[in-house]
Amino acid sequence: MEAYANKKQAQQRVDRIRAFRAELAQLRGEGALDLTPLQQQSLDGHLGATLAGLAAGFDVDITDSEKRIAWGMRIASTIAGLALCAALVLFFNRIWGLLPTAAQAAFLVAAPLAALAATDFTARRERTRYYTSLFAAIAFAAAVLNLNALGAMFNLPDSPNAFLVWAVFGIALACAYRLRLPLAAGLVCVVLFIGMSIMRWSGVEWAYAGPRTEAFLAGAALVVAAPATLPRRAFGEFAWIYYMTGLAAAFSMFFLGSVDGTLSYLPFARHRVEFSYEIAGLAAAALAMYFGARRGYRGIANLGAGFFALYLYIRLYQWWWDWMPKYLFFLIIGLISLGLLYLFQRLRKRAAQGRAE
Amino acid sequence: MKRMFVLGAIGIILVADAAVLIGVASSRRGGADAALRLTERELGAVAESADDSAVILFPRYVEGAGRIGPRSARLTASKAAELGIAARPGWSAAKRVFAVLELQPEAPAGASRLRAADVGLDPAALRSRYPDRSRYAVTRAVVRVGPNGEAWVNVLPESIYVPTPRVGVFRRYPAHYSVTLCYSRQGDCWVCGAEAP
Numbered sequence: 114m115e116a117y118a119n120k121k122q123a124q125q126r127v128d129r130i131r132a133f134r135a136e137l138a139q140l141r142g143e144g145a146l147d148l149t150p151l152q153q154q155s156l157d158g159h160l161g162a163t164l165a166g167l168a169a170g171f172d173v174d175i176t177d178s179e180k181r182i183a184w185g186m187r188i189a190s191t192i193a194g195l196a197l198c199a200a201l202v203l204f205f206n207r208i209w210g211l212l213p214t215a216a217q218a219a220f221l222v223a224a225p226l227a228a229l230a231a232t233d234f235t236a237r238r239e240r241t242r243y244y245t246s247l248f249a250a251i252a253f254a255a256a257v258l259n260l261n262a263l264g265a266m267f268n269l270p271d272s273p274n275a276f277l278v279w280a281v282f283g284i285a286l287a288c289a290y291r292l293r294l295p296l297a298a299g300l301v302c303v304v305l306f307i308g309m310s311i312m313r314w315s316g317v318e319w320a321y322a323g324p325r326t327e328a329f330l331a332g333a334a335l336v337v338a339a340p341a342t343l344p345r346r347a348f349g350e351f352a353w354i355y356y357m358t359g360l361a362a363a364f365s366m367f368f369l370g371s372v373d374g375t376l377s378y379l380p381f382a383r384h385r386v387e388f389s390y391e392i393a394g395l396a397a398a399a400l401a402m403y404f405g406a407r408r409g410y411r412g413i414a415n416l417g418a419g420f421f422a423l424y425l426y427i428r429l430y431q432w433w434w435d436w437m438p439k440y441l442f443f444l445i446i447g448l449i450s451l452g453l454l455y456l457f458q459r460l461r462k463r464a465a466q467g468r469a470e
Numbered sequence: 471m472k473r474m475f476v477l478g479a480i481g482i483i484l485v486a487d488a489a490v491l492i493g494v495a496s497s498r499r500g501g502a503d504a505a506l507r508l509t510e511r512e513l514g515a516v517a518e519s520a521d522d523s524a525v526i527l528f529p530r531y532v533e534g535a536g537r538i539g540p541r542s543a544r545l546t547a548s549k550a551a552e553l554g555i556a557a558r559p560g561w562s563a564a565k566r567v568f569a570v571l572e573l574q575p576e577a578p579a580g581a582s583r584l585r586a587a588d589v590g591l592d593p594a595a596l597r598s599r600y601p602d603r604s605r606y607a608v609t610r611a612v613v614r615v616g617p618n619g620e621a622w623v624n625v626l627p628e629s630i631y632v633p634t635p636r637v638g639v640f641r642r643y644p645a646h647y648s649v650t651l652c653y654s655r656q657g658d659c660w661v662c663g664a665e666a667p
Binding site: 225233252281282286289317 | 475484494518524555560563565627
């Protein structure tokens with residue numbers, strides 16, 4: 114059997130086989146293709162064995178009902194993860210005033226390590242990774258609780274280094290068990306660590322003076338550029354998470370800069386800074402749409418489109434809402450949306466042509 | 471490869487925790503650089519609730535007395551500029567500094583006696599300028615300059631955790647209490663005594 118690097122590739126093969134079978138049945142019904150019983154038997158045997166092999170190796174969804182149940186399982190495991198993280202934090206808050214300092218510290222150190230051990234235990238026993246993801250989320254939450262509570266217990270000042278610790282922990286968890294959520298959380302921490310560190314080096318406390326957009330943009334740019342430097346075979350399946358996290362952070366900073374120019378290091382008047390960020394945000398969102406469509410990253414194209422529309426509508430609101438008749442404002446918004454629809458259709462067509470070639 | 475990442479995850483937690491605990495121990499080694507004996511006038515206590523068993527103290531300062539808030543004292547723009555904090559008009563800036571906390575001997579009845587008396591970048595220089603260790607403590611602070619040029623000091627920490635052995639004092643919800651806050655040479659602060667009559 115062909116070798117697959119991950120579950121996504123295996124699921125794509127399953128989907129192709131299902132589409133092939135449906136088309137084959139259609140062609141036979143239309144009389145365009147007639148296989149001999151021997152050919153049909155041989156084909157069914159091969160496809161059946163391939164599907165069984167993929168199901169055993171990657172726990173892929175073979176039927177529509179399996180896909181629907183898998184979505185249900187994902188939602189249930191996400192809710193369970195969030196609820197158990199909240200339970201852990203609230204449990205600690207409930208008991209920490211009753212424990213001596215040494216017991217508090219022991220609890221805080223042991224919690225992420227115990228959750229990590231549970232992650233490892235489940236990863237060895239299940240292929241689906243639902244429970245592994247769940248325990249990994251708890252481990253990450255416990256790591257965040259660990260430094261937050263230690264800092265509170267000893268009245269320590271905030272430090273960007275905490276985000277470096279959480280970043281390393283999240284990324285290490287993600288790489289060890291091939292998990293997406295801890296990777297995204299770790300990459301968000303990378304952006305925050307770099308942004309806060311640059312701010313502190315430049316003598317600005319972010320908690321009191323607000324963020325400086327360029328500092329966090331530097332972190333976002335590093336996250337977007339990271340997949341180019343990582344080994345493709347080992348990390349290729351996660352490249353889109355780097356792009357999505359980095360771009361979402363960058364777009365958020367472009368948005369912040371466009372609504373409040375005082376959150377910038379740029380030595381220009383406030384309105385010029387805001388205008389520059391609007392233009393840069395629109396350009397970056399358009400580039401993301403183009404890149405996403407070209408490379409087949411649907412999420413990135415959607416993210417770019419979402420931010421592009423957001424920038425555009427906010428700018429139009431600021432320009433026209435106060436003086437323009439409301440019907441005209443909405444008419445223009447409608448016409449622009451139709452223009453965007455046309456643009457997205459063209460992009461989609463181009464992406465489809467690219468795939469066909 | 472997987473083993474390396476798992477060990478990395480364990481290692482970063484252990485190293486970070488060790489750094490915090492060793493840092494705290496090292497800061498407190500050799501005893502306190504200053505100790506201020508404060509009362510309910512200077513420290514508001516939030517005792518345990520159904521969801522949180524900790525007791526937290528919130529300092530109150532002369533400026534803004536009667537209000538629990540982070541702004542400990544106003545500062546002149548020229549003093550802020552002396553500390554290297556210059557904000558363009560319309561912009562905000564903030565910087566970590568050290569502040570001298572003064573426990574004033576006299577204050578109107580019921581009012582806080584605690585105020586930020588001075589700020590600077592060098593804790594040793596501040597200590598030499600204010601040598602009375604039962605009246606002045608050097609602690610961490612942030613100076614913020616607002617968009618209109620106004621400047622103020624936020625003394626840190628903005629909330630103080632009461633360690634478990636001293637929590638009992640506050641569980642009786644006393645009307646009057648006294649708390650001794652100790653400060654290290656690095657400006658760290660901790661509760662080193664608490665009692666209620």
